[in-house]
Amino acid sequence: MKIVLDIEHNKYEYEIKSLISAFFISAEFYRENIIDKDLYLRITYELDKAVINIKKDNCIKDSLVVLCGVKSKDIIKIEQKIYEEIQFLYNKSLPWGILTGVRPVKIALKMLENGKSDEDIIDYYVKERYLSYDKAKICTLLAHKERELINNLSNSDMALYVNIPICPKRCNYCSFISKQSTDNDYIEKYVQALINEIHQMSGYFNNNNIASVYIGGGTPGILSAKAISLLIGEIRNNFNLKKCLEFTFEAGRADCIDDEKLSAIKSSGADRICINAQSMHDVTLDKIGRHIKVSKFYEAYEKAMKYDFIKNVDLIYGLEGENEEMFLSSLNKVIALNPENITLHSLSYKRNSQIFEDKNFISSYGFDKCYEILKNNNYHPYYLYRQKYTANAAENTGFSRAGYDGIYNRLIISERIGVIGLGAGAAGKIYDKETDNIARVAGYKNIDLYIENTQDAIDKKLRTYGFI
Numbered sequence: 413m414k415i416v417l418d419i420e421h422n423k424y425e426y427e428i429k430s431l432i433s434a435f436f437i438s439a440e441f442y443r444e445n446i447i448d449k450d451l452y453l454r455i456t457y458e459l460d461k462a463v464i465n466i467k468k469d470n471c472i473k474d475s476l477v478v479l480c481g482v483k484s485k486d487i488i489k490i491e492q493k494i495y496e497e498i499q500f501l502y503n504k505s506l507p508w509g510i511l512t513g514v515r516p517v518k519i520a521l522k523m524l525e526n527g528k529s530d531e532d533i534i535d536y537y538v539k540e541r542y543l544s545y546d547k548a549k550i551c552t553l554l555a556h557k558e559r560e561l562i563n564n565l566s567n568s569d570m571a572l573y574v575n576i577p578i579c580p581k582r583c584n585y586c587s588f589i590s591k592q593s594t595d596n597d598y599i600e601k602y603v604q605a606l607i608n609e610i611h612q613m614s615g616y617f618n619n620n621n622i623a624s625v626y627i628g629g630g631t632p633g634i635l636s637a638k639a640i641s642l643l644i645g646e647i648r649n650n651f652n653l654k655k656c657l658e659f660t661f662e663a664g665r666a667d668c669i670d671d672e673k674l675s676a677i678k679s680s681g682a683d684r685i686c687i688n689a690q691s692m693h694d695v696t697l698d699k700i701g702r703h704i705k706v707s708k709f710y711e712a713y714e715k716a717m718k719y720d721f722i723k724n725v726d727l728i729y730g731l732e733g734e735n736e737e738m739f740l741s742s743l744n745k746v747i748a749l750n751p752e753n754i755t756l757h758s759l760s761y762k763r764n765s766q767i768f769e770d771k772n773f774i775s776s777y778g779f780d781k782c783y784e785i786l787k788n789n790n791y792h793p794y795y796l797y798r799q800k801y802t803a804n805a806a807e808n809t810g811f812s813r814a815g816y817d818g819i820y821n822r823l824i825i826s827e828r829i830g831v832i833g834l835g836a837g838a839a840g841k842i843y844d845k846e847t848d849n850i851a852r853v854a855g856y857k858n859i860d861l862y863i864e865n866t867q868d869a870i871d872k873k874l875r876t877y878g879f880i
């Protein structure tokens with residue numbers, strides 16, 4: 413879909429593009445006018461107003477938005493008007509309204525803390541941000557869950573994330589930075605670099621209590637049983653985990669899971685495990701380049717059952733060749749296993765993927781239906797976040813059985829805790845409670861460079877934390 417955007421001084425262009433992309437996932441933007449455009453949008457600014465002209469075929473809509481000079485409020489007003497016009501021209505609404513950010517629950521959390529009632533918050537989401545009532549209600553519910561957790565944190569609490577950005581094979585939908593390798597020597601070198609970072613970094617966080625640990629990736633399950641024990645042991649010996657509430661190991665792909673590794677994970681003290689199915693259809697798994705049979709997933713899941721982990725299973729909505737029916741059948745198969753957590757991801761379509769070429773996007777109807785299905789099976793949402801370029805701008809939602817809400821995910825999404833990020837591609841966070849400000853601590857993204865220049869990668873993080 414070709415869209416001409418003629419915005420004076422490119423003011424608020426990012427926000428406007430994000431909103432239009434939420435309506436039209438395949439939107440291509442042009443600054444200059446083109447003959448075969450599908451939509452034309454022009455915005456000019458005067459002192460205290462924005463003049464918006466939108467044209468589709470022969471239908472022209474002109475409107476004027478009065479601005480107050482406060483950027484955050486002006487953006488909302490402009491987005492509201494653009495949303496209304498597109499909704500009218502295309503007879504289309506979005507469940508998330510004008511919200512395009514990663515953390516829609518943050519608004520509710522802030523409002524709760526400012527003493528607003530659930531009704532006020534839902535009202536605000538629906539009337540000001542144009543969310544559907546259901547989404548507004550979920551955000552409000554999840555804000556209560558985040559608040560409950562945050563209220564119990566002490567100032568010295570931090571979360572710890574350890575990244576294993578290596579996978580035995582790349583799945584063709586994946587947008588993570590992860591290196592394809594099965595070379596044991598290479599994996600060993602990465603683990604050694606990581607342990608070096610653990611030793612140095614932990615010295616600066618002696619006075620911090622680690623509230624939650626997450627070893628993610630990539631595919632942490634690619635590590636040998638020996639490396640798993642070593643890594644978890646080093647984390648336990650060097651950081652203060654005395655009051656740690658949760659320790660998760662994202663095993664990932666079923667073909668990387670065996671008894672020896674599961675035993676190593678459990679005996680070293682991790683209590684949660686993720687086994688990611690993505691789909692319960694062999695035909696889909698082959699299509700997405702994840703050549704693991706569903707039978708292998710069942711096998712891995714059954715093995716994990718013996719070790720008494722809290723288990724999470726991931727599924728992805730919108731995978732190539734899957735319709736809603738296929739996704740719901742995958743969901744029902746996973747529910748039948750009764751894991752403590754199920755996480756549903758909406759696929760974030762890569763711009764150069766086949767789905768993008770074919771413009772064959774799934775609607776978010778099937779995803780919304782999952783909430784009902786999961787509720788009827790005693791699962792409730794406990795955290796959510798969003799990404800761009802998903803079907804109907806849909807979300808990613810973690811569901812759990814009563815008593816098993818994941819802690820790490822809620823903490824990270826709340827952005828109310830500092831994070832120590834270890835390894836290549838792991839971003840830490842510095843949280844300032846006084847100002848409620850969160851700053852990113854970036855390290856090396858490239859794993860080869862991280863292995864080659866480990867000291868520099870560590871120093872880069874230490875400098876951002878302000879330790880050196």
Ligand code: SF4
Binds near residue numbers: 581587629631664665
């Ligand atoms: S296993 Fe996960 S991280 Fe690795 S390539 Fe596949 S989707 Fe990406």
